[in-house]
Each structure stands twice: as C-alpha cells, then as structure tokens.
Amino acid sequence: MLKTAAKAGELANRFRRVRATSAELASGLSPEDQVVQSMPDASPVKWHLAHTTWFFETFLLIPNLPGYRPFDPAFGYLFNSYYEAVGARHPRPRRGLVTRPGVAEVAAYRDHVDAAMLTLLERADAERLAPLVTLGLAHEEQHQELILMDLLHLFSCNPVAPAYRPYRPALRGAAHEGRWIAVDGGIVAVGHAGEGFAFDNEGPRHEVLLRPFRLFSRLVTNGEWRAFVEDGGYRNPALWLSDGWATVNAEGWEAPGYWRRGEDGGWREFTLLGDHPLDEDAPVCHVGFYEADAFARWAGKRLPTEAEWETAAAGLSPTGNTLGSGLLRPVAAVAGDGLVQMFGDVWEWTASAYSGYPGFRPATGAVGEYNGKFMANQYVLRGGCCATPDGHARATYRNFFYPHQRWMFSGVRLAEDA
C-alpha cells in the first residue's frame, strides 16, 4: 500500500515535470508565434499545447474522474488529432485558422486539466490508470519534439530568420574520423518486451535472422554531405530512387532542408538558434529518406535495417545530445571508441519500411489508433534527436516519417555488409 502511494506520487511528479516542460518550451514565444501553421504537416504550438491536454481530458478525466466538468465542449472537436473513434475533428490543414481560443485560454485549459489530473492521481485506485497516464506523458513528449520541429519550419518561412533561443557554443572540436563497427549475424530478438513503457508498435518482441554487418561509428557530417552536393549528388538520377528523383525535381532541392547560400556563396544553416555558417563537423540534419538513400548509394554504402540498428544499439545507454543538453542542434562527435551518437543529435533513417511486427495487434480502443494506422508508405527512424526529451527514446523505439519529409531532425548513419 505504501509502495502504491509512493508510485502514485512518483507518477504525479512525473506528470508535473512533463507538463511543465511543454510550457517551458513555449516560453519566450509570442502569441503570434504560437498560432500560425506553416504547412499541413505542421501544427501551431498552441494546438500542440491544447491537443496534449485534450488527451488527458478525453482518455483519463472524462471516463475516470466523477464530476469532472470539461473545460469547453468545443475543444473536443478542435483538439482531436486523428482519433476517428472519438468523433469528428477539425481538419488538420485548418488548425492554423483557429485564433480563438487563444494562447491565454489554452494556458487556462492546461491549468484546469492539470489540477483535475492531480486530483485523479491522488485517488486510491490511481495505479490502475498508470499505463494510460504514462502513455499520455509519452504522447506529450512526442509533441514537445514536434513543437520544436514545427516552430523551426515556421521560422524558416520568415524572411527575417528569427532565432528561438540564443546560440550557445558547444565547446567541441572537429568530428573524429570514425570507423566501421562489426556486428555478428545470427538469430536475434528485437522489439520491446517486459516491464517498462513502450508504444504498441515496439512489440511483440520477436526473432529475426541477421547477416553480419558493420555500422559506421558516427553520423554522416555536414562536411561529408557538402562533398555529395558538390559532386552533383542532387543532379545525378543514377543515385536516386525513382520517386526520390521526381521529388528532387518537383521541389527543386539542391541541399538539405535548411541549408542556404550566404551572400559570399558559402553554405549556411537555419537552426532554432538562427542562421549560422554551416558547421562541417556537425551531423547533417533535415534530410529525407530519399536523400539518405541517395547519399548512401553515392558513398557505396547502404542504410542499416531497423533490426540491425536495434541489435547494435541493444547494449548502449539511451542517452546523448537530447533536449536536456539545451544545445537544440546536433553537434560533432569529437571522441568515442565504439558507436557514438546512437541516441540524440538526429534521428537515423533506416532502410526499413514501417510495418507491424509479426503478431502485432494495435492497443484496443481509441488509443489503438496511435501507431498502427500509419503503417504504410513511411520509413523507420531510430535513436532520437536533439529535440527529443531526455529518457523518451530507447533502443526499441520506432519513429516513422514519409520518405520525402525532412522538417524533423533527421540524419544518416551508414551501414555495409560484413
């Protein structure tokens, strides 16, 4: 019983911390910054703050807290994202048209729901709700990363190139040379099992047959990518998947997402810290799957499969340059004997199309719409990035995006057959 109370207190504390982080991320942003939607793939900051709150209200408070009064009945429609089972919802590309409720009212919504949640978490049977609360917090952490991705995209559309936070030097040197790390093949188990939290798409744990392979010890750097650009990488169809080549031409791509030519002709990069000269030692960022695949072909290598990546990552501590570092950008790997930068810095594209593991069944109820319905046309990324909350990612974690998308913090680690 004492143990339960302690656990409940722990959960409440964790709830407070995660919720406070979201608010902290929005601090310093004007109401204007928080309301605008810069493209259909992105959402306004204000929407993220409200939607994560809606999750707790809809799935925790309304079914479980007797007498709970929803903050505003309209919010159920406005802040549902894609849960068909919960009813109609405001269309995604129109999220940016909702100027009211405003930032202040969303803050009040958060306060209202937080207070009720803390009441709920104090109840005797709170432990029963722990899995769903934990899911809600993991969900909010994902939106914390989305807040930063979406804000970076919004600011990138602004000719005055605003900085979200002031630039802090990383006090690091040149990227180390790197080397190939061999991993044995055989029958290995991948996927999540056991006690800790994981999303439904991380399981069931199952065996796969791997051939021996090698991973490069560090991420591909901006300097290496510049060589690809200068070698005509974006102009040579032989390097590209057919759909990728069509995308390159339709979009007029000639470099990663936020690279820009400076007035002196040199490359610069737009970041959450504003516009800066390209850091050649830092990992390349904001490249899509098509680009990652073309780069690997140009380099005579390939992308790892997700099973390879997970096998190589299995014994490592899931820590690195994540949100807590405050750097808000990937930085150079200056040292390290074995695999470095596996967690944090940038999400690493794998060669694996996103699909359900053998025996996969979505969670039941509306939260089952979380992952399974997106299992087509996307590719798996692994490892987390500089905008991922500390402790959010793990070796079995499966992130996924469409192959043309590149507004997230995504990069490349090369693999080769042994």
Add this chain to the structure above:
Amino acid sequence: MLKTAAKAGELANRFRRVRATSAELASGLSPEDQVVQSMPDASPVKWHLAHTTWFFETFLLIPNLPGYRPFDPAFGYLFNSYYEAVGARHPRPRRGLVTRPGVAEVAAYRDHVDAAMLTLLERADAERLAPLVTLGLAHEEQHQELILMDLLHLFSCNPVAPAYRPYRPALRGAAHEGRWIAVDGGIVAVGHAGEGFAFDNEGPRHEVLLRPFRLFSRLVTNGEWRAFVEDGGYRNPALWLSDGWATVNAEGWEAPGYWRRGEDGGWREFTLLGDHPLDEDAPVCHVGFYEADAFARWAGKRLPTEAEWETAAAGLSPTGNTLGSGLLRPVAAVAGDGLVQMFGDVWEWTASAYSGYPGFRPATGAVGEYNGKFMANQYVLRGGCCATPDGHARATYRNFFYPHQRWMFSGVRLAEDA
C-alpha cells in the same frame, strides 16, 4: 500663406484621424487574431496595419524627409504588396507566416512613421505632397475595409464562430416594397473630373450613350434571395453563365457566402457580430458576380451597367450605412421615396467588366500600379458598403473583384430596360 498653413493643418488632422481609425479597428483583437491569413485572397490584420504604413514610408518619407531613418530595412520586402517597380516582395499567400515582427512591433512601426509624417506635414512645402498623402489615406481606408472583410473570413473558418463586436439592433422594420425608378437615356458624362480626390481609374471623364432604363429603388433582400434558393436557383444551369455554373459545382455553393443551416434547418448568417438568424429584410450580402447575374436572370431582370448606376447616383449624397454607423452589417431599407441604399450597406455588382476608360493612362511611377494592372477578368461594383469608411466612396468610385469572389460585402440592385 495662411491658407496653406490651414490646409496643411487640415491634412495633418485628417492623417491623424485616418490612421487612428485603423488602430481602432484592430482594438479588441488578440495578437492571434491579427497574424493569421485565412486564404490567399485575404491578408492578416497585422499585415494591413504594416502595409499601409509602408506606403507612407516608401512613397512619402524616404523620398521627401531628409534624414529619415527607415524603421527596419526588412519591412520594405515584407510589406510591399504588388508594386513591381519598388522591388521584390514577400509572396502574398505567405503573408500569414510572418509571426515576427509581431503586433507590438507593427504598432511601434506605425508610431515611428506617424511621427515622421507629422514632421513632414509641418514643413513649408507640405502642400506639394498633399496629393500623394491623400492617395495614401484613401489607400489606408481601402485597407480598413479589407481588415473587416478578411477578419470576417478568418472568423468564419473558426468552428467556435467568434464575434468581432457585440450585436447592436438596428431598430428598423421590414424592408419597404420598393419600386422601379426610371432614368432617361441620352449622351451623359461619367467619370471623375475636377478638384476632389479620385483614383486614377475614375477618369477621364467622358461621354457615353445611354438608353433609357430603370433601377429598382432598393437592394435585393435576403428574403428575396431565399426564394431564389428555394426555387432551385443554385441547381438550374439555365440561369448561370457557363463559368458561373462550373464554379457553383466546383465549390458546392447552395447559398450566399456566409449563410449556414441552423440546427432547426432554418437559415442563419455569420457576420462580424457572430452567428444570427437570417434577417430577411436586410440586403443579401456576400454574393459573387456569377450569383448576382444568375439571380437577375431568374428575376427576369438584369444588372445595371456602371454608367447607368453612376448616372442614377449622380445627384445623390454619397452617404448611407457605412463604417461610421457602427452597424457592421447591411440593414433593411424601411423608407425612402427614390433610390435608397445607393451608398453603403453592400457594394452593388454591375454588368460592366472592369476596364480603362477612353483615354485612361495610369499615374506615373510606382503608384501607377495601383489600378490599371488589374483591368482584366474583374467586374465593377459601385456604392460602398457597411465596412467602407465614411466619405470614402462617391458616385464615380469603381471597386472591382473577380466574378467568383464573395468574401467582400457585396450585393445586388436590379435594373431593366425602359
């Protein structure tokens, strides 16, 4: 000399008043309300406030006030609208992505420019600038109307249906029956000439040959339009121009722009004052040219030409239910012997394609891009609306929109051959 000083003081006062009205229109709006762009045809309120300021900075202060320091060099790019001669500009559909500068910084921009303008207007040679200042103020008045149109469109996209201002009853009764007012034909002069301000597209004054005609004494009402709807007006291709019928089908139109079905099946209208039951006596509003033309055909009548309208309006006082009434919506005509509602309430579609008058030459310089370059594919509207600043419109005033557009306050007055 005294006279000149008086005139200069008058101009400065007028400058202060017009500029204050813009700020007044934005009062009560949140920063969120002011930054979002709801469609490519519309602009954010903040953009209107900045763009009208940019006009004075670019065309008055920089060329004429020695030592004037532009508020921010980036604003020239951000807040130019369509003046090709003045240089590159931020693309119109992306105006809503500029969250910084924010509302507060735009207010500071306005203060900076206003102070400089008032200094400029105190100079001995200020009279020389009067025509351009007057043009700038007329331009700002046009954007005042656009602020209200664009805001109404934005709010109409919000499921919570916000009201811009509280509803005030008009204290009026049923629309009077109306009657046909005959106007003689012959050679008549139309277009602007003489002292007062007019836009370049209002001249040259020239003669045209008119046949005798009749105008209906008041505007078409919502109740009359409802009969058209219920008679299948939106489903009968025989009533429509071919391009209009294609638009009706592509857009799924079945009623004017902001009509909505209430829960009881009755028609309601979304307005700047929120969502209300349809006022059957008020003039129909938010109809495009295609609809106006189809309605007239259904009624066995036609739209007036702009020369007819102007001839009929020539002797009337250019006053009515305009912005100063504070009603913010068209209201029923309850009395009046002759032509009523000619000015204010809603802009009246004419049958005239918008083109240059005989001998028309655009003003020289960048301000010459104001009207002439839009003389294709649009139709002329006359008379002003409930969002037009008092004194802005006049009998010769030529407003113009594309035939499918209907987010402005536009309605219909019928005509027939004598």
Add this chain to the structure above:
Amino acid sequence: MLKTAAKAGELANRFRRVRATSAELASGLSPEDQVVQSMPDASPVKWHLAHTTWFFETFLLIPNLPGYRPFDPAFGYLFNSYYEAVGARHPRPRRGLVTRPGVAEVAAYRDHVDAAMLTLLERADAERLAPLVTLGLAHEEQHQELILMDLLHLFSCNPVAPAYRPYRPALRGAAHEGRWIAVDGGIVAVGHAGEGFAFDNEGPRHEVLLRPFRLFSRLVTNGEWRAFVEDGGYRNPALWLSDGWATVNAEGWEAPGYWRRGEDGGWREFTLLGDHPLDEDAPVCHVGFYEADAFARWAGKRLPTEAEWETAAAGLSPTGNTLGSGLLRPVAAVAGDGLVQMFGDVWEWTASAYSGYPGFRPATGAVGEYNGKFMANQYVLRGGCCATPDGHARATYRNFFYPHQRWMFSGVRLAEDA
C-alpha cells in the same frame, strides 16, 4: 413557289458543300490523328465531325422528319457539347477517351444524317427550317476552324513535328510599311440587323458613341513582335496586366505559342505546314489577349475596341486570306492603300470584354445556349483568320476567347486615339 423550290435547292446545295468541306479537312489524317485530344480546350477531329452531325440530328431531324431513326442512341450522350437543356453529356476533357465509335463509324453517321437531311430539305415546308439549317451550317463552319486549330495543337505536341499539308509558297514579298488610318467619332450604329444570317450575339444593332481614333493599316508582323521579345517584353512586368504577368510566369512564356528556337538559335514557327523559319513579314499569330495588350503598351499604342473595329470595317468586303486560299497560315500584306488584312489571316484581339449588347436576349430553346452563357471572362476578336471558311465572317461577327488562350489563329492590329 418556284422561288421557294429554288431556295430549298440552294440550301440543300449549300448543305452538301459545307458538309463536304468538313470531310475534306479530315482527308489525309490517319484514324490516330483524328481520335486524340491534346488538351481539355481542344477536341478530337472525330468528335468535331460527329458533334456537328449530332446538331443536325438533334435539332432538325428528330423534331422534324417523321420516322427518322437516330443512328445510335448513345451518340446523343457522346456528342453533345454544352447544351444543358438537351440532357447529360460526356465530359469535355474525356472526349479523347472514346476510341469507339471510330473514324469509320463516324463517317457512316455523317452519311446517315446527310441522307436524312437531304430528304428533309426536299419537303414542301423546308423553308420553315432554313434558319435552323443555316445555324447548323454556320456551327459546322466554326468547327471546321476548330478542327484546324485543334489539330495544330495536337501536332505541336508531337516531337516529330508532323505537317498537316505540304508547304506552298505565298509568292509575296516584304510587308509594307503601313500607316495610320483615321476614323471619325460620333454616334454610330453597330451590330447586326436585317436579312442575312448572324449569330444571336451580333445583335441587337444599337448606337454607341465613339471618339475619333486611328487604326493601323495592317497587322503587327512577326518581325515587329521579335523586336518586342528581344527588348525583354516577356520579362518586364510593367508592360503586363497583373493576371497576364502571372500567366507568363506560370507558363514560362517567352514568345508566341508556336515559336521555337532552332538549332542555330534563330526563331522558327510550327504551323499546319510543319516547322519553318519565322517569316518576319507575316502577321504574328498565336498570341493571347495578355500578350496583345502588353505588346500594344510596349508600342505606346492600344488595342481597338470592338465598336471601333466594326466601324472601320463596315464598308469593306469581308474577304481575305481565309480557308479557301489554301495557304493555311497568315501571310504578309504587300500592298494596299487603306486598311488591309481586316478579314482573314488572323483574328484580331480587341480591348472589349465579351458581353451582351444592350437588349440582348439569347435565342429560345437549346440553341440559345450557343453564345450568351459564355459572356464572362472572355475578350472579343474580330475579322476571321486563315482557317475560317470563306464567307463565314463578317463585320459584325464576334469571336471570343479567354485572355490566356492562344492556340487559335489570333494576332494584333494596333489602334490609337486621334
């Protein structure tokens, strides 16, 4: 009575001649050439041959010839063009998907209808039908011109650049210098009245007030247009209407429709006679209204209004380089004292938006959908072209196209104020 029989015989003869011309135009074309639709604005040759036949079957034979058996009931759906009153129709952009009925079956359809029509025209009361038969023949003549326009567009999409007919030299020299021809102003009557056939949109005849003006004696030449191109005409926004400039950029236009750069860098023109070096003396062809308007502005002139054009053309013989010349292209004006090239060569853009004349009422019944419903967003062209059947055009004839269109044989004659 004799007179009536003579008239009926004359009509039958005319029917035979017009119908034979359509077949003659298709001779030498393969079935492949006749079935493909190269863009939504164009139709397959086979469709034109069938649709013109459908007109006679639908409006003449079915209502008037007792016992007439429609050739195929499906054809009513397949070959209706835009007559909403006659029932559902195959969508225009999908006309090219109908490979069956094929060319041979359409020929049989024509024979079937022609035989029945000649039977009908022999009946005692045939004179009663003369107006509708005449309309049907005028309609077929319009489609004869469309056959050539649409075929030229189709062939222009083919990398092997086929020629419709072999090139025959025009045996003409350099274009003459040309001069300005003054025309008096005043109240003039325009529009059709009287006995001869005219389309409904040519009337009612009515008076307009004209100011004195001048027309240039000949058409603008390719050589003059080349100077416009080389002066950066297609790159200077100050010359263009706003919608025109948007079109130039969206389409990447840098010259008239079928101009192409040869391997030596010189301009060539694709024509019904294949690909040839640009004839600098010939009239420019395949320019849209936006281009015509921009050219006139560049030249310091303007386009004539349709009333001006008609007034100037009133006394002239409506003959020139039309279909009967067999040249199939506009050719240089080498001599002539007054206005030359007014009829034939190329349709001449006017400054007049296409709308109904005062008092215009469409013909009753389905044939009333012929002209009136297109009276929006288009501009009037006058005079006929090298693909217009001889005798088809006249001074009051009003052709109309959208301002961006240029696949027809369209060119420019300049005007200026007196």
Add this chain to the structure above:
Amino acid sequence: MLKTAAKAGELANRFRRVRATSAELASGLSPEDQVVQSMPDASPVKWHLAHTTWFFETFLLIPNLPGYRPFDPAFGYLFNSYYEAVGARHPRPRRGLVTRPGVAEVAAYRDHVDAAMLTLLERADAERLAPLVTLGLAHEEQHQELILMDLLHLFSCNPVAPAYRPYRPALRGAAHEGRWIAVDGGIVAVGHAGEGFAFDNEGPRHEVLLRPFRLFSRLVTNGEWRAFVEDGGYRNPALWLSDGWATVNAEGWEAPGYWRRGEDGGWREFTLLGDHPLDEDAPVCHVGFYEADAFARWAGKRLPTEAEWETAAAGLSPTGNTLGSGLLRPVAAVAGDGLVQMFGDVWEWTASAYSGYPGFRPATGAVGEYNGKFMANQYVLRGGCCATPDGHARATYRNFFYPHQRWMFSGVRLAEDA
C-alpha cells in the same frame, strides 16, 4: 557447338513466338484503340508495341549488329520509358499525344527490328547475347500484360463499354469452400538462384526466419467481397490504414475498380469481355493494397508476407489461369485439395513493402534501371494473373505496385498466424 546452334535456334524461335504474341494481342483493335492514353499510369497499345521493340534495338542491335541502321532516329526519344542512362525521353503522361508514327509505321518498325534480331541471333556468338535477349523477351511479356490492363482501363472510360474479345463461358461451378493450409516456420531460403532466368530483384537468394502460418487454400471471391461492401467496409475508418482511408474518400471508392451498379441495382463488372453481372464465385479483382489490407482486417485475418507466400508456393507448378487459357478474367476455383489459384487468375497482394533483398545490387548498365529504382512506396504482389503470359511468372517472381493502384488484375489471398 551443335548444342550452341540448337540453343540459338531455340532462342530465335522463342523470340519469334513472344513477338508474335504481342501482335496477336493487338489484333482486332482499331488504330484509334491503339493510340489513346487513358491516364498517366497507362500507355497506348501502340506505345507498348514500339517500346518493347526499342528495347531490342537499343540494347541488342545498335551495340551488337555491325551496320545496323536504326529504323528512325526519333524513336529513341519517343519510345524510351524510364532509362535515364540512355538519354532524354518523351514524358510519360504525353505518350498518348503521339499520333504519328501510327499503328502501321510501328508495325513496320517491329518488322525491321525483328528481321535484324533474327540475323543477329544467327551469328556464331549469339549465345553471348542470350541473357540480354531473354531479358528483352521477359520485358516484352510484362508489356503484354500491360497492354491488356491499359486497354481495359481505356475501354472502362468509354460510355459504350466496348468488349475486347467475345465472352466465353468458363464452364466452371461454384467456388469451393476453401480451407486453411498450415506451413511450418523456421529458417527458409527465398529468392532466385541457379540457372533459369529471373529478374535482378528476385535475388540474391537468402535465408529468412519464418514463424508457422496458414494460407487460405483459394483466393477471396467476389461474393465474399460483396459481403464486405454490404457490411459498410468502405465507410468504416477503423478498418483502414490512414493513407488508405484518405484515398477512399478522395476517390469516392465504394467497391472494386470495375464494379458498377446495374439498372436493377445489382452489381456488375466491366471486363475485357464487356460488361457482365458480377460472378460471385470468381476471385475479386482490381482491388488495391489499401483495400486488400482493409478486407483482411475486416475478416480478422491478414495478408501474407512475400516470404510466406514464396515458401508456400515453392513446390507448386507455376501454372494456372494465365494468358494462354484465353479466359481473360479470373475464374472460380471449383476443386483442389491444397493451395489452388496460386499462379494465374489475379496477382496476390502481400503485406511486404517492395525493397531490395539483402545484398541486392542492380544489374550494371542501363538495364540496371529496371527494378531497383522503384524500391520505395510500393508493395509486392505474387503469382501472376489471367493476363500474364504462360510461363512468365514463377514462385520467386516479385511484381510491385503502389498501394492505391488497382487497374491491374490484383486480388487477395488471406493468411493467419498458426
């Protein structure tokens, strides 16, 4: 030596047979039928006939037959499909605009190339070319299937619903009940190895770890699919992948590709044999991956992976209702103890995204563009269909299409975990 001559003779015979089949498929089609392109995904019959010929001319004759004169230099541009390495090519969506060369000229092209190929195949060193000739023939067989798919789509766009061939009854009865066939798991080898021809994407042969599973003995029938339709399958978002649900709504799908409602409300199906009442016993056809996946979810089952399918098919004879049956449609399985309909009838969607096997390297040179560059966003189908040339498919054969596509002969076989 004798053996080589025999082999060369065999290859020449096979060349003749395959080439003759293409011509046979086009017999009975008019030139009109052969030139039109009904959508960007499809190509004209004439283009298929020319493109397959171009393959032999480009990759066999020009490099290997001294003195070979290309039939027409323009054909290299016109009839290249997607080989970037071979130079520029006519854009795919514009293939239907090329009316010249026509059907007769393409036949002459085929004759010219066939004669030269037979000369080439008689040369002493012809055996050296056998792999490339064999690839060319396999390529032509693929286009034979495409001819039928594309023609069916074209005819489906024609309101008169033409039949490609007369309907011949299959003389079969009701579909048998079917049962679940268990397959053991374990480490199995999949992919092609050894002597016979296979496409590069079928290798390398490699081991995978399978879990025990069951396949249903026959294909899903039209009757079973009708139950899905009637159960609201196309209106229930819970059954669909998110991208699939978006497709259903965007396209307005409510049944398989060529199902249509008859006048009595019953379902009919448009086929190569014209329009017929739906055969409830025949396998469902013209469903995309999204539909296959949704159906499986509705049925409480899943799609097989390609490794599962291949393992189950490994011992079976790769024969069935393929092109040689002349039925031109999938037909009911009326008997059979084990797995039936594995080859022929319809291609079977698998759950496997199309990607390269471990160690996959594309063939070198331009023919290496054949398969590898399409390894993104598509799904693998297995087994062949009623339009696949006899002997073309095999257990390791990997067909692939985008998940929304359904104009091919594609259906569903269900799987489940053991």
